[in-house]
Amino acid sequence: MMNVARLVHPGFWFGKTPLEEALKLAKRGVGGFCLYGGTRGEITQFTKAVRQASPLPYLLISADYEDGLGRWVPDAPLLPSNMAIGAAGDENLAFEKGFLTALQARSLGVDWVFAPVLDLANNPLNPIVNTRAFGQDSQTVISLASAFIDGLKKGGALNSLKHFPGHGDTTTDSHLSLPVLHKTYAQLCATELVPFQALLAKADSVMAGHLLLPEIDPDFPASLSQKILKEILRRKMNYRGCLLTDALLMKAIGDEKQAALGALNAGADILLVPENPFTLIDFLEGQAISAQILSRSEKIQNELCTKAQQLPRPTENEAFAPSDLNRKTAQQAIVQLGQVCSFKPTDSVAYLEIGNTANTSCAPFLDVLRKSGIQVHPYPAQADHLIILCFRRYQAFQGTVTLQDKEKQLLADAAKKYPNVCAILFASPWALKDILQANTQLYTFSPAPEFQQQAAQILLGRQGALGTLPVFL
Secondary structure: OOOHHHHEEOEEEOOOOOHHHHHHHHHHOOOEEEEEOOOHHHHHHHHHHHHHHOOOOOOEEEEOOEOEOOOOOOOOOOOOOHHHHHHHOOHHHHHHHHHHHHHHHHHOOOOEEOOOEOOOOOOOOOOOOHHHOOOOOHHHHHHHHHHHHHHHHHHOOEOOEEEEOOOOOOOOOOOOOOOEOOOOHHHHHHOOHHHHHHHHHHOOEEEEOOOEEOOOEOOOOHHHOHHHHHHHHHHHOOOOOEEEEOOOOOHHHOOHHHHHHHHHHHOOOEEEOOOOHHHHHHHHHOOOOOHHHHHHHHHHHHHHHHHHHHOOOOOHHHHOOOOOHHHHHHHHHOEEEEOOOOOOOOOEEEEEEEOOOOOOOOHHHHHHHHHOOOEEEEOOOOOOEEEEEEOOOOOOOOOOOOOOHHHHHHHHHHHOOOOEEEEEEOOOOOOOOOOOOOOEEEEOOOOOHHHHHHHHHHHOOOOOOOOOOOOOO
16 A cells, blocks of 8 residues: 655755755655755756655655746746736737746756636735636637647646636635635536536646635535535546645645545645645554555556656756746736837936835836936936836735835835836736826736846837737726
């Protein structure tokens, strides 16, 4: 019978988790690891080390590379967000994003990409879905996510549809507390479940979300609910593949030992990223976990391992060869509302950065303006135009995507001082909603350098904004 430890796939945080701890867990027989951070070299070394330490024939390595590796890996490129792909509306771009993500992940020893996100971006106040979604329309999500999955497969990576049954229409970050979705089963069938039903045949796995649907199960969140996982996903939607929890360390589900038992009894095959993996394994070893649960998990994990080993694995040089995906997507994705700008070389511009918690450099944007002869100075310089550079984005454990009160006041004060105000939203399209009235608004859905450069070219009148909003503002 399978070792109970194989049910658990711990997280590993480079620079935080001791390697010795991971090696002990690998020797104990955990089924895999989910990686956070690390350079390309560190990831390659880690995957080799834990696989050598594991008694299993193969160890699955996963990561949340939803926008390529760049959100987590400093020496890897940040690929376009799903919402940028949605604004471009191009399946070829979605395919290429999946393909590049898979190539790069596999070259470092990562088999399993926890993507695509099938949540609908149908709630502006959602603090954790946001630009991770392709858009609010289910058919758009289906076509683009399907192409992304095809790209992942060609590049050699396993996929995961998430967050079942749909996390979009909530207003709470499940990393902090339990979101609630007040919808009946019939309402779900018409909205959130549509992309999942359409793409289950392509799924290597499905990730259950930590959210409560009281009209369906008032007692347990979806990730622990037999009514949602066994009755809806397994029986009504006829899904037979791998089912895993979202990270157990998230604060939405309470005590993780009891949550783990609940998830297994509800049909989960893998317990992902507990806060205390050793404690959880010790606890599970003392429980009477049914042979049926263990044998099902073993069978499904063996199938994933076989599939992962059969998929191609490129060299790192091949995987990280220069790509023009960002440039092509930026040309098609950026949306412009309000007046059409056309800055002249004699114009002067003051710029104000807002919500830049990730300390993203705005140099790619400013450099294009300066090379065109525009006089560019930080706010509060005197100038013909004020450009608001808004980098506010979703971020786990943050709890909100709205600006802080002091940032709102700064914006209000600044906007009064200039005759022309242009706002560029490099991440969340809703970050300035009902806060700032700007003459011109540009939505890029990504802060990557190519998107910044394209935004500057649009303001100079050299390029058109060709994107279509994939959400209601």
